[in-house]
Amino acid sequence: QKEVEQNSGPLSVPEGAIASLNCTYSDRGSQSFFWYRQYSGKSPELIMSIYSNGDKEDGRFTAQLNKASQYVSLLIRDSQPSDSATYLCAVKANPRNDYKLSFGAGTTVTVRA
Amino acid sequence: DAGVIQSPRHEVTEMGQEVTLRCKPISGHDYLFWYRQTMMRGLELLIYFNNNVPIDDSGMPEDRFSAKMPNASFSTLKIQPSEPRDSAVYFCASSFPPQSYSGNTIYFGEGSWLTVV
Numbered sequence: 001q002k003e004v005e006q007n008s009g010p011l012s013v014p015e016g017a018i019a020s021l022n023c024t025y026s027d028r029g030s031q032s033f034f035w036y037r038q039y040s041g042k043s044p045e046l047i048m049s050i051y052s053n054g055d056k057e058d059g060r061f062t063a064q065l066n067k068a069s070q071y072v073s074l075l076i077r078d079s080q081p082s083d084s085a086t087y088l089c090a091v092k093a094n095p096r097n098d099y100k101l102s103f104g105a106g107t108t109v110t111v112r113a
Numbered sequence: 114d115a116g117v118i119q120s121p122r123h124e125v126t127e128m129g130q131e132v133t134l135r136c137k138p139i140s141g142h143d144y145l146f147w148y149r150q151t152m153m154r155g156l157e158l159l160i161y162f163n164n165n166v167p168i169d170d171s172g173m174p175e176d177r178f179s180a181k182m183p184n185a186s187f188s189t190l191k192i193q194p195s196e197p198r199d200s201a202v203y204f205c206a207s208s209f210p211p212q213s214y215s216g217n218t219i220y221f222g223e224g225s226w227l228t229v230v
Contacts, residue, residue: 042223043204043221043222043223043224044156044204044221045221046218046219049218088156099144099146099161099163099208099219100158100161100169101158101219102158103155103156103157104155105155106155106156
C-alpha cells in the first residue's frame with residue numbers, strides 16, 4: 001500500500017464549478033498535511049497546510065482533514081482556467097522527527113473555459 | 114531572496130557519463146532536500162540534510178548516487194555512471210527547521226531536467 005494515495009484524474013471541471021480532490025494516507029500517526037500545486041514543467045508550490053480535523057479556508061481553497069478516516073481533501077471553488085495544474089497531497093508523519101514528507105502521485109485538474 | 118537555485122536546468126548526457134547537479138538553498142534555511150520526479154514513481158525524496166549533515170539517505174536508489182553539502186549554501190547530487198533509467202526531474206528544496214505540530218514550508222527550486230541517452 002502506498003503511503004499517500006490520490007485519484008490520478010484527470011479531473012475536468014467547467015469554469016466556475018467546484019473541483020474536489022481527495023487523498024488518503026496509511027500512517028495513522030501522521031500529523032501534518034499539505035497540498036502543493038504544480039504547473040506543467042514547473043516546481044511544486046505549497047498552497048494549503050492543515051494540521052487539525054475540520055476545514056481550513058484560504059480564499060477559493062478549502063482543505064478538509066479527517067484523521068479518523070485518514071483522508072484529506074481539497075476543494076477549489078469558482079474554478080478558473082489558471083487552476084489547471086497537478087495537485088499533490090503531501091503528508092508528514094511526525095513533526096518532532098527530522099523532516100520527511102511523503103507525496104501522492106498527484107491529481108491533474110483541467111478547468112474548461 | 115532569489116529562491117532555491119539549481120543548475121543545470123537541462124542536461125542531456127550519454128549513458129555511463131558522470132552527472133553533477135547543483136543547488137543553492139535559500140539563505141538561512143537549515144534543511145536541504147533532493148527529490149526526484151518521474152511519471153512512474155511521482156515525487157520521491159532521495160536524501161536530506163540538516164545543517165550540512167546528511168540525515169536520511171534511504172531514498173538514494175543505489176551506490177551510483179551520492180550527495181554532498183560542503184557548506185550551508187551549496188549542495189551537489191552526483192550520478193556516476195548514469196543510466197537511461199535515471200532520466201527524471203531532480204528538484205532541490207530547502208526549509209527552516211520543523212516546528213511542533215505546525216510543519217513548515219518546503220521551497221522547491223525549478224528543477225534539473227536530466228535525460229540520459
